[in-house]
Amino acid sequence: MDTGASKYEPLTRHLKAQRAHVVRMKFSDIERVIGAKLPPSADHNRAYWSNNGANSVMTKAWLAAGFRSEQVDLAARTLVFRRIETSAVVAASGFAEGPAAPFQARESKMHKSSLFGCMAGTVVINCDLTEPADPELAAYLDETYGPFA
Numbered sequence: 001m002d003t004g005a006s007k008y009e010p011l012t013r014h015l016k017a018q019r020a021h022v023v024r025m026k027f028s029d030i031e032r033v034i035g036a037k038l039p040p041s042a043d044h045n046r047a048y049w050s051n052n053g054a055n056s057v058m059t060k061a062w063l064a065a066g067f068r069s070e071q072v073d074l075a076a077r078t079l080v081f082r083r084i085e086t087s088a089v090v091a092a093s094g095f096a097e098g099p100a101a102p103f104q105a106r107e108s109k110m111h112k113s114s115l116f117g118c119m120a121g122t123v124v125i126n127c128d129l130t131e132p133a134d135p136e137l138a139a140y141l142d143e144t145y146g147p148f149a
Contacts, residue, residue, distance in 0.1 A: 008061035010034050015065035015081060023067065027077040046072060049079060 014033045015023060031037055038058075041048045049072040053060050062069060067081040132138045 007036060008034055008058045011058065012061045012065045015062055015067050018083075021083040023081040025079060025081065027079075043074060043077065046074060 010033050011030060027038055027042060039048075048056060049059075049069045051059065051063065051068045053063050059069075062081055063084075065081075066084050068084055069079055070082055071078075071080040073079065132141065
């Protein structure tokens with residue numbers, strides 16, 4: 001029995017009812033909406049508030065409402081929910097996806113264009129992007145940790 005999903009359903013309903021694109025909330029506001037205390041990790045673990053649908057049941061609740069979390073302030077116990085402009089929905093995998101039809105229409109037009117992919121292979125990077133740009137930093141890292149092979 002999945003009791004976690006129903007616990008956060010009031011948050012989904014609350015956010016869906018909002019007309020604003022930005023909803024500022026205190027953690028205590030969320031607790032009032034769901035009728036329960038947030039877990040201790042909500043106060044101490046920034047990852048708890050990530051927008052990864054596989055993160056927690058509560059994350060799925062705000063994603064299902066069409067919002068994402070941002071501006072999380074653990075010390076002040078506040079955050080912002082911002083409406084996802086693409087009207088994203090949470091897929092069964094837990095990841096947000098945009099609407100399929102408009103994207104597919106644009107994609108099919110792009111493939112028909114003679115300009116699509118005309119720049120393919122024209123950009124060349126002639127340096128090691130894993131090497132520090134600062135030679136002194138590179139020397140320090142080599143001295144401290146040994147050369148990277």
